Amino acid sequence: MRPFRFGVDLVVPRSRAEWVEKCRKAEDLGYDVVGAADHLGMAPPFPALVLAAEATERVRLNTFVINACFHNPVLLARDVTGTDQFTGGRLELGLGAGYVEAEFRAAGIEWGTPGQRFARLEHAVTELKRRYADPEHKPEPVRKPGPPLLLGGRGDRVLKLAAEHADIVGFTGTAGAKTEGRMALANAAELTGRVEFARKALGDRDAELNLLVHVTRITGDRRAALDFVHRRVPDLGVDELAELPTVLVGSAEAVADQLLRTRETLGISYFTVIEDDLTRLAPVIERLHGR
């Protein structure tokens, strides 16, 4: 069984000082990975990760996740290997196919079909690997064969691609059918289905399994917290929400137990929260330290 890892995805871009402070805070709270998302209205991921690395000592830096459709693969390779060098090999590259149609429109990039977006992701993966392996490629990656690759997504094709190429398979924990304007989470059966699909595709190949945690509330009143979550995620009942590893609600001890069970049953050992939950998960990380 893999040791736990915890990541936080930073999404609020303000000043240098604020960015430095929150990266240090994440490291001090025991996080293993500091991530930057790739959305319009957020920080540019590679510059942000260089600054994160300068501000910290130990944490890994990851893109969580790069929208492959937003980047020319050749220029992306330069960003990746350059940032890998500048962070002393602490970069982990997260890639996905993109999912926010409004951002494609705003950037004037063709939204296309899911198949077309997948093809661009696949092309990016192939191009990156080819460039990492090319001894002429500059900047060269710190480690061969390049920084660890996380592939994140929900659909069969992306998870198959991840099973073939990724060091880390990222599960979004989202439902298949999107409901505009509100969070749509997969229920436990759907999430388990996705994880089993990826594990089957992996076969004997070993990969770390990552999950995006959507809600964290460390509280003595679990019921009230679940009611609160239910109002934001009305598609799932309170009992269904209570089962989910994407919804971490309860005492620090109960949540730690829940993560131990999740690792046991699903094999997921790496959990990422969004910036807003940075402090909330800290007592859980403390309890699971070294396990």
Place this chain on the structure above:
Amino acid sequence: MTGDFRFGVNMVVPDSRAVWVEKCRKAEDLGFDVLSVADHLGMAPPFPALVLAAEATERVKVNTFVLNTPFYNPVLLAREVTGTDQFTDGRLELGLGAGYVKAEFEAAGMPFPPARERVDHLERTITELKRRYADPEHKPAPVRPAGPPLLLAGRGDRILTLAAEHADIIGFTGTAKTPDGAAVVPASAEDIEERVKFVRAKLGDREAEFNLLCHFVSITDDRASALEELAKLTRGALSVDQLAEVPTALVGSPAEVAEQLHAHRERFGLTYYTVLEHNMEQFAPVLEHLR
């Protein structure tokens, strides 16, 4: 503090973080005002390199010199620019060009558009950047309301017209007119003066800083021999007498070069020079002299 002049150094960014940090500190210690990085394949990615450069130094401005603008989607570029502006605490100066290395477009899998279309793209990009800087909803917000200082560099009529309209800093290439995509050749003083006059007429009352990429530096007590060497090096593109006049070749003792700089300021209005990294150290006594 070199009077009314500014001096930048165009750095070759190495792969390694440690070497890059050391080079940046050295340039600052030698008294340069601006650290510049180019935008080519096979080199470091510019924005991550500038964030690290700013972290490694205290005072210098950091600058893209210059971006190959057709490589970038304007909306994503705006995020890169304002994010890097924040992460460098407003020390960013954005340099844009229309791109000129045909082979790199091919390597990036992009068509090499005719010059006209490359300048069209540059114009669209400037408009988009200004629109985003001015949008109070744009995140990351630029540090200064009007955005980072804009340097536009090139030699053709259209790009210099754009520069006269939009740029805070106008970058003269000091190269002669050659067919699109061909190797660059140094321009004569008369040619450069003609370009300067062209820009001044377009600028009217508007003020802009004039920058020149200085191709050749030779700090020596024997100016005559050094000019002869240079004539050989440039394979007769310019005669010794012509080279003695051009601002792209700073040749002589520190006192002689300082005199040339003052004369060039009179004739061309140039107050901001960018030297190549391999000339950084030998140029330092000139900075001393001007202090």
